[in-house]
Amino acid sequence: MLTERREQLLRFIVDEYVRSALPVASSAVVQRYGLPVSSATIRNEMARLEDEGYIVQPHTSAGRVPSDKGYRYYVEALMRPQEPPAAVQQTIRHQFHQAAGETDEWAHLAAAVLAARLSYVSVVTAPHAAQTRLRSLQLVSVHDFVALLVIVLQETLVLQQTLTLDRPLSQAELAAVAAHLNSLYAGRTVDEIRAMQMEHLSFEAQTVHAALDLMESEEADSFGEAYLEGLRDMLLEPEFAQGDRMLALMDLLGRSNLDKAIPLARAAGDQPARPGQVTAIIGSEHPQDAMQQCSVVISPYGGPSGLRGAISVVGPTRMHYSRAVSMVRYMSG
Structure with missing residues (x-):
């Protein structure tokens, strides 16, 4: 368990790196967040966070970036997901009203809405029978x-x-x-x-x-028909500037390999879907090499009818986790 100061510092580093995509220097933390301590104190605390594996130094940069361990701690202990603003909820409800009763159209629309709101890849499976007969x-x-x-x-x-x-x-x-x-x-x-x-x-x-x-x-x-949106926007992120990395990711996100990238069948499995049950798979936690620069946020959805599906987003590990979790939770609830 981190001290309160290190938790605060880790939260600042994650938030700043998500915002800027640039390694975070101690001076930037002091200037942007106005902490009542010196840059030297921040450097010492950042050194401790680095020793404990929560942040790393990329190449020869003077700044630090969160590690997968740091992101995991952030998601489990520091993140404060909130429901989407009321205006956003109203817009989404209006959009889904147009697809009422059409399950495949609903899933396709849900994927499009998530991709537009988050600028990440979204994959939504149409509801299907969780148990075969x-x-x-x-x-x-x-x-x-x-x-x-x-x-x-x-x-x-x-x-x-x-x-x-x-x-x-x-x-x-x-x-x-x-x-x-x-x-x-x-x-x-x-x-x-x-x-x-x-x-x-x-x-x-x-x-x-x-x-x-x-x-x-x-x-x-098995999982129902999967609808994928937002790939173009996510591939503009700096993490995917290398062509080979982009091609490997695109191959995994094809229909034949999709469940290797995103555990859709397991998320929409035979256990009753619990509203708001959101899982995050972060970077190296993923078994597929091509996904280890990515994070997946996924939740099942469904009801007493026995029809179930999965709602997910895929983005770089430098993901805005609180927004992704809150949107996926809202859409699956």
């Missing part, structure tokens, strides 16, 4: 000791897996097993199927377990 399953004989399990989900998605049999089963026997399992489980979610705790013969149990594994894997990897 089994529509039907089929068993197809491949040869004596192998059958193909085909499951169809309510989202009309088809998944399949081969099963090894302990003994040969005819197509008629496989069809009978499938019909019995469909009579029990069609229209149910993974949790509902598990809660039934039905006892099955060996091959029936094998089939049920395989179907549940396929459904759970699909849930873990």
Whole structure:
């Protein structure tokens, strides 16, 4: 835990660096914020913050910038997020009134509003069923000791897996097993199927377990249609001036890799969305190298209908965290 003076100093350094994108010198802290101490005292305190890993010296600059550890402390202990001003809220409500009842249009508009307000990338997923439902399953004989399990989900998605049999089963026997399992489980979610705790013969149990594994894997990897806005504005930030860094980030933010950059499926997972539950992933906390100059602020949204989605913004680690958190929290609430 930092002393009160060091907390105040770290807050000043973060706020000033976010504002200017320039390393912060001790003299600038004294001049801009009018602290009742000398530059020498500030230098000593900044040296302690640097020793403890909260700020770093980039190259040979005389100033300091926050480290990922410093940003994390700022977000957890120093930031004071507030709701957007009433006028902004009124404007947003008016914009969303135009998209009432259209979930995909709402998600697209939400991404555009966030990008316009924050000048960061925003990604919003349209609400979708957080838990898949089994529509039907089929068993197809491949040869004596192998059958193909085909499951169809309510989202009309088809998944399949081969099963090894302990003994040969005819197509008629496989069809009978499938019909019995469909009579029990069609229209149910993974949790509902598990809660039934039905006892099955060996091959029936094998089939049920395989179907549940396929459904759970699909849930873990899925999210609704994703709408991305604001990439052009964010790429103007000085952190992305290097072409290779920009290209790597753009590749990650493509649809095929998007969930690697932003944990959309996990944010819109099978747990009930809690209004205002906002998570920040800062710089090196991210497992993807191309994202380690970025921060992600993300929140789930949804309601009792079971439809859920995720609202997120991506910006440089030099992000205006209080604004980003307050806007994401407001939009997801």
